[in-house]
Structure formats: structure tokens, C-alpha cells
Amino acid sequence: MASASExxxxxxxxxxxxRWLLSAPALFLIFIAGTGPLFIVIVYSFLAPGxxxxxxxxxxxxxWTGVFLERDMFDDTLSVADAHLQxxxxxxxxxxxxxxxxxxxxxxxxxxxxxxSEKSQAFWLFLITIPFWTNLLIRTYAIQEVIRxxxxxxxxLLWTGIISTPIQIMYTDWAIALGMIYVYLPLMVLPxxxxxxxxDFRLVEAGYDLYAxxxxxxxxxxxPLVKPGIVAGCILVFIPSLGAYVTPRVLGGGRNxxxxxxxxxxxxxxxxxxxxAALSLTLMVIVMGALIFYVRNASRGDxxxx
Amino acid sequence: MAKGFPIKRQxxxxxxxxxxxxxxxxPIVTLVVYAFNANSSMAxxxxxxxxxxxxxxxxxxxxxxxxxxxxxxxxxxxIATICATMAALATTRTRPYRGLTAKYAFINQxxxxxEIVTAVALLIFFSRIKVATxxxxxxxxxxxxxxxxxxxAYLPIRARLENMDLTLETAAADLYATPWKTFRRVTxxxxxxxxxxxxxxxxxxxxxxxxxxxxxxxxGQDTLPTYMLGQLRRIVTPEMNAISTVFLAISxxxxxxxFLVSRRRT
Numbered sequence: 190m191a192s193a194s195e196x197x198x199x200x201x202x203x204x205x206x207x208r209w210l211l212s213a214p215a216l217f218l219i220f221i222a223g224t225g226p227l228f229i230v231i232v233y234s235f236l237a238p239g240x241x242x243x244x245x246x247x248x249x250x251x252x253w254t255g256v257f258l259e260r261d262m263f264d265d266t267l268s269v270a271d272a273h274l275q276x277x278x279x280x281x282x283x284x285x286x287x288x289x290x291x292x293x294x295x296x297x298x299x300x301x302x303x304x305x306s307e308k309s310q311a312f313w314l315f316l317i318t319i320p321f322w323t324n325l326l327i328r329t330y331a332i333q334e335v336i337r338x339x340x341x342x343x344x345x346l347l348w349t350g351i352i353s354t355p356i357q358i359m360y361t362d363w364a365i366a367l368g369m370i371y372v373y374l375p376l377m378v379l380p381x382x383x384x385x386x387x388x389d390f391r392l393v394e395a396g397y398d399l400y401a402x403x404x405x406x407x408x409x410x411x412x413p414l415v416k417p418g419i420v421a422g423c424i425l426v427f428i429p430s431l432g433a434y435v436t437p438r439v440l441g442g443g444r445n446x447x448x449x450x451x452x453x454x455x456x457x458x459x460x461x462x463x464x465x466a467a468l469s470l471t472l473m474v475i476v477m478g479a480l481i482f483y484v485r486n487a488s489r490g491d492x493x494x495x
Numbered sequence: 496m497a498k499g500f501p502i503k504r505q506x507x508x509x510x511x512x513x514x515x516x517x518x519x520x521x522p523i524v525t526l527v528v529y530a531f532n533a534n535s536s537m538a539x540x541x542x543x544x545x546x547x548x549x550x551x552x553x554x555x556x557x558x559x560x561x562x563x564x565x566x567x568x569x570x571x572x573x574i575a576t577i578c579a580t581m582a583a584l585a586t587t588r589t590r591p592y593r594g595l596t597a598k599y600a601f602i603n604q605x606x607x608x609x610e611i612v613t614a615v616a617l618l619i620f621f622s623r624i625k626v627a628t629x630x631x632x633x634x635x636x637x638x639x640x641x642x643x644x645x646x647x648a649y650l651p652i653r654a655r656l657e658n659m660d661l662t663l664e665t666a667a668a669d670l671y672a673t674p675w676k677t678f679r680r681v682t683x684x685x686x687x688x689x690x691x692x693x694x695x696x697x698x699x700x701x702x703x704x705x706x707x708x709x710x711x712x713x714x715g716q717d718t719l720p721t722y723m724l725g726q727l728r729r730i731v732t733p734e735m736n737a738i739s740t741v742f743l744a745i746s747x748x749x750x751x752x753x754f755l756v757s758r759r760r761t
Contacts, residue, residue: 204589205592205593207585208585208586208589208592209585209594210585211581211582211584211585212581212582212585212586212598212602214577214578214581214582215578215579215581215582215602215645215649216582216598216601216602218574218575218578218638218641218642218645219601219602219604219605219642219645220601221638221642222617222638222639222641222642222643223604223605223608223613223642223643224601224604225620226613226616226617226619226620227608227612227613227616229616229619229620229623230612230615230616230619233619243622294511294514294515295515297505297507297508297509297511297512297515298511298512298515298516300505300508300512301508301509301511301512302512304503304504311754311758313516315750315751315754316516316519316520317519318750318754319746319747319750320519320520320523322699322703322746322749322750323523323743323746323747324702324703324705324720324739324742324743324746325703325705326703326705326720326723326724326727327526327723327739327742327743328522328523330526330723330727330731330735330739331522331523331525331526331739332522333727334522334525334526334529334736335521335522335525341521341525371518371519371522374515374519375519378515390502390503393502393503394502397500397502403504403505403506407505428609429609429610431609432609432610432611432612434610434611434705434706435705435706435724438724439724439727448611449609449611449706452611452612452615453611453710456615456618456710462619465615466615466619469611469612469615469616470612472609472611472612473608473609473612476607476608476609477607480607
């Protein structure tokens, strides 16, 4: 006869088996249309490009060297691929600008929301959430309407006489940065708010009791407390900025490419699927690196606070 | 310290916040206002008119793309919500078991990989299958949308489950309810707001998707967002504003419902 503990172990095992069965459909679908195809991308990055898109089934590392280097058409020497490097740098730079500016604008906004009464907090959060759930394309189009030559910004500036000819904002790097700041601002505000909401304001009060100035309170008490929120917000903005595709395509007008557009190009006019695959994997490695940095940082923060 | 000293205040923060809210809504409001412009030039206001809404309504491509978007979003959101509910039941209210962390990571995987990378991966994968099977229907889009909707549906359902303890389920079992009956009569009604919230989130996410759809779709399978992306390359008329306004209204309604549902406590 089985003892009570054996029965309990059996029951646990049955429970875990049931839990695996329950999660099987979700895991299966994500594997089929998410994780699995990523492995195919790895394979494709080591093949040679076909003449009309797709690939030729022969091993080649050209795609990977092509990410950073380019082969001279005439004498076959390798040199740094300036065009690619320029696009990488633009992506990194624009993502950085976007992250910093959304932080500068998002921090006070999140703080403002977090210090309202509970009822009005819900209202302000709702106002932040609406644009967040509005189609990205619509928001990008909305920004385009504001900054184009006949848009509001130029109309107002012309009317006031500050400028005499419209400023060309569309199709510049600034347009892309502006669009990304606009589109990703809620992604910065929401995690910041989540960590600010938890601030124990008795600490702030204690600071004032000890004759701290408002700035000192902000720097020495509030900032350290919301650091996890700042890191989370920066990661949440930086990662999609780096892989942005729609915003630079619409606002950059196809001239100012970013990483995402470079990848798309290989599957369209470029007809170099292996290079596109290698570029995608490069982007993914960078993003994963950022995520690992975040996870490490977050877990260290947890330990410190207890 | 003097009474009434506002300890939470930081100078200038409220002003910056107001500027942020203003800038956040200025483009959207402008877009909506110009949807009602009678003039076809976007620069000049020619009086109130609904002509661009009529134009969009009579534009066969727009209607077709909208219906396709809705069809994909409803099927994908339903499947994703069912899968996410099952997965949430399997990963909450349990002692940690082997593979649990891996499951979390796996379910959230679509959130971690950049969208463009997933899009490229699916383009490659599906183009192989298209050649092999000859099938080129909406199935690919539905499959892709279902997969990236699962983590979004999963989040609110899991959050809801974690706040429910097992007391009521145990009580039901003590009263000789079968596991299925317990689930139907106790767990499901309690979980319902979470499931509804998850469904709405998945629905909006699917409706909004541009990048993955743009790469996966076959010819003539434009959804509303990819149709709009194509149009933005040409000279745009206020018809675009009218379409956006309707789309916006749908999103606002769903988000409002989502807020109401997920705020309701047991």
C-alpha cells in the first residue's frame, strides 16, 4: 500500500502534468509563430542570396561580413560599410535622444500624476493611456500633419512673423526623433508612475524637517526611490526606438533610414535575404543585451531595498 | 514646519506635465478637426462637412481592409484569450515547479523580440510554407496575430488570478463539485473581468499591428493599418483623417471599456 506521502507526491506530479497540458496551446502557438521562425533566421543568415529574393542553399558567411564590411566591386577588398555604420549610428543616436527627452518630459508628468488624489490619478492615467492604445500609424500621421510645411507649427510661426519661409521639418532626423518622442512618451510615463506611486512621502517630509531644499529632496530622496522605474522606462523606450520601422519610414521619407528600414530594404529592393537575416539577428542581440542589463540592474535594486 | 506646506510639490513639474498633455493631444485633436474640413486642401479650413467620411465609406478598399482587420482581430483575440487563460491557470497559484520560469519567459517572448525581427522571421518561414503547400489565405495573418496577442491577453488574466485565493475552489471541492464544475461555477465567474480585459487588449493590439502584418500579408490582404501605410506615400486627403478618426473612436471606446472592466474589484 502506498503511504500518504507517496500519494501526495503522485498528486503533485499529476498536477504538474495537468499544468503542462493547460499551457501547451499557448506555448505551441508562440513556438510556431514566434520562437521557431527565429531559428530559421539564423540558418538563413548563413546562406547565399538568391537572384530574385529568397536564398540559394549554399553555406556562406558573406551576410555576416556584410553587416559591417563591404566588398569592393572591382578589386574584392573589404572595407568598413560606411552606409550601414551611418545607419547604425543614426539609430543609436536617435534612440538615445528619444530616451533622454522622453525621460526629461515624462518624469515631471509621472510625478504630477502620482501626487494627485487617488480619483484624479485615474483620470490623468486614462489621458496617458488613450494615446498609448491609439494606433501607432495614426499618431505618426498626426505628427506629420503638425510638422509638415503647411502644418500648424509652420502656420503659427509664419503668422507671428518669426519666420518668413516654412521650416523643413519633415524628412529630417529631427522629424523622426520628434515622432518617436511623441509615440513613446506614454511608455516612459507608465513605469515611472508605477514606481512613484509607491513613494513613502513620510521620507520626503523627514527630508524637509532636516532642512533639505526641494531640489535636494528630489535628488537625494525621490530619484533613488524611483530608479527602478527610470531604468524600466528607459529600456521600454530605447528598445522599440532602436527597432522602429513605421515612424522613420513615414517621417523620414525613405531617405533617413534607421535599423528597421535597413532590414526591410534587404527583403524588398535589396533582394538580399541573408543580409536581412544577419541584420535582424544583430538588432536582436543588441536588444537582448539591453534587456539582460535591465534584469541584472532590477534584481540588484530589489536586493538593496530589501 | 508650517501647516499646509505642500511636501509633494516640485517647482515647474505641474507646468511641464500640462505641456506634455497639451502636446500629446494637440496632434490628435488637429487630426480629428481636419477630418471635418470641407476643403480638400489640408491647409485651409473650408467649413464643417462630413464629405470625407462619405468618401471613406464609399471607398471599397477602405471598407474591405477594415472588415479584414476586424475579422483577423476577432479570431486572433478569441484564440489568444483562450490560450492565455489556460496558460494563466497553469502558471499561477502553485508552488514553483520545474520549467515555470521558462514558461513565463516563453509566453512573454513576443514582447522581448523587436517587432521587425519577428516580422522578418515570419516572412521567411511563411514564404517557405506558402511554396510547399500552395495555401496563401488569411491563416498566416491570423496565426501571427494570435501568437503576439497571447502575452497581452495573458497579463491581465494572470494579474486577476494572482489576486484570487483558492479558498472558494477548495470549498466547492469539499462540497463534492467535480473539478470541471468548480471551474465553471466558481473560477470562471471570478476570473471573467480579467478574461474580458485580456480579450480587449488582444483585440486592440491585433487591430493596431502594422509591422508584422506588412511583412506577412500576401497580395490583396491589406488590413486597415497597412492600407493607410501605403496611402501615406501618396498625397493624402482628409479622407485619411476621417478613417483615422473612426479608428480612433473605436480604440477610445475599447480602452474606456478596458479601464472600467479592470478597475472593477471583487
